Amino acid sequence: xxxxxxxxxxxxxxxxxxxxxxxxxxxxxxxxxxxxxxxxxxxxxxxxxxxxxxxxxxxxxxxxxxxxxxxxxxxxxxxxxxxxxxxxxxxxxxxxxxxxxxxxxxxxxxxxxxxxxxxxxxxxxxxxxxxxxxxxxxxxxxxxxxxxxxxxxxxxxxxxxxxxxxxxxxxxxxxxxxxxxxxxxxxxxxxxxxxxxxxxxxxxxxxxxxxxxxxxxxxxxxxxxxx
Ligand SMILES: O=C(CO)[C@@H](O)[C@H](O)COP(=O)(O)O
Ligand SMILES: [Fe+2]
Numbered sequence: 001x002x003x004x005x006x007x008x009x010x011x012x013x014x015x016x017x018x019x020x021x022x023x024x025x026x027x028x029x030x031x032x033x034x035x036x037x038x039x040x041x042x043x044x045x046x047x048x049x050x051x052x053x054x055x056x057x058x059x060x061x062x063x064x065x066x067x068x069x070x071x072x073x074x075x076x077x078x079x080x081x082x083x084x085x086x087x088x089x090x091x092x093x094x095x096x097x098x099x100x101x102x103x104x105x106x107x108x109x110x111x112x113x114x115x116x117x118x119x120x121x122x123x124x125x126x127x128x129x130x131x132x133x134x135x136x137x138x139x140x141x142x143x144x145x146x147x148x149x150x151x152x153x154x155x156x157x158x159x160x161x162x163x164x165x166x167x168x169x170x171x172x173x174x175x176x177x178x179x180x181x182x183x184x185x186x187x188x189x190x191x192x193x194x195x196x197x198x199x200x201x202x203x204x205x206x207x208x209x210x211x212x213x214x215x216x217x218x219x220x221x222x223x224x225x226x227x
Contacts, residue, residue: 010190010226011037011200012219013071013180017053017151018204024058025065031207034215035223038071038093040182040202042151043086048077048100049149056082056089063090071140073121073182073202075148076100080107087114095119095142098130108137119180123148124156128165135173141166143198146183151204155184160196167197190225201225 014036019027028039041059046052059070069092076082079100086094094111098104098120111118119140122128124147131141143166145159163181170177181193182202190201207218 008199008226009223010194010198011178011180012207012222013038013040013200013202014207014215014219015040015042015073015151015182015202015204017042018208024062027212028062028065028068030212030215031219032066032068034212035219036068036207036215038069038200039066040204041070041072041091042204043072043074043076043082044149045076048097049075051149056085059086059089059091069093071095071119071180071202073119073142074100080110083107083110083114083116087111087116091116093117093119093140095121095140097121097123097148098126099123104130105134105137108134112137112139121148121182122162122166124159124162128162128169131166131169135169135175135177138175138177140178140180140200141170142180142182142202144183145181145185145193148183153184155186155189159183160192163193163196163198170197185222187221187225190222194226 044051044053071093072091077100108118117139120138121142146153180200181198185203186206
């Protein structure tokens with residue numbers, strides 16, 4: 001098992017999909033105050049995944065509420081025509097699925113040309129062979145530990161082996177890309193994700209449970225998993 005990236009404190013990336021949508025600005029401010037590292041924004045188009053969520057205008061409206069990076073997970077197909085709008089709205093990281101367009105190599109290049117960090121996302125049944133071909137083009141690899149579309153799902157255990165395999169590919173290539181896990185992440189499996197080689201954890205339901213007064217403790221519980 002490789003430990004390269006997991007040795008330091010993990011990046012905690014709360015997914016605002018689990019927040020109170022009537023108070024999004026407040027929620028983002030509360031997450032920053034509670035010690036979040038990135039704000040994970042799940043963009044769903046009702047086509048690539050069976051849910052519909054956050055457009056670029058919402059990202060733009062949230063931008064003044066925090067200095068934390070916006071980590072935008074695009075579950076949209078075709079995705080290319082949306083990159084510029086989300087970048088202009090204030091996205092710092094734009095992550096795309098290989099299935100969301102015919103030319104993922106070009107898409108990743110476009111994201112970097114826009115001045116954003118480029119992320120590549122792997123669904124549970126998507127093989128990592130694409131990463132072998134695109135490793136030099138990515139700043140972030142996201143392993144989905146649920147099938148995308150909804151928060152609150154159960155962590156798929158076989159994701160741990162996939163995190164290990166992704167870590168091996170990144171290390172072999174000498175890549176400094178972040179390795180992020182998304183879906184069903186809770187304190188009880190966070191340590192295993194980090195031991196497998198992840199350095200960034202997305203968590204929605206776990207961070208938001210208990211309301212704003214509990215955010216700091218919930219984030220701390222995930223960070224403590226690194227120990
Ligand atoms: O991308 C997705 C789901 O498609 C995720 O970011 C979830 O929104 C994470 O929520 P939890 O599984 O932690 O509740
Ligand atoms: Fe996500």
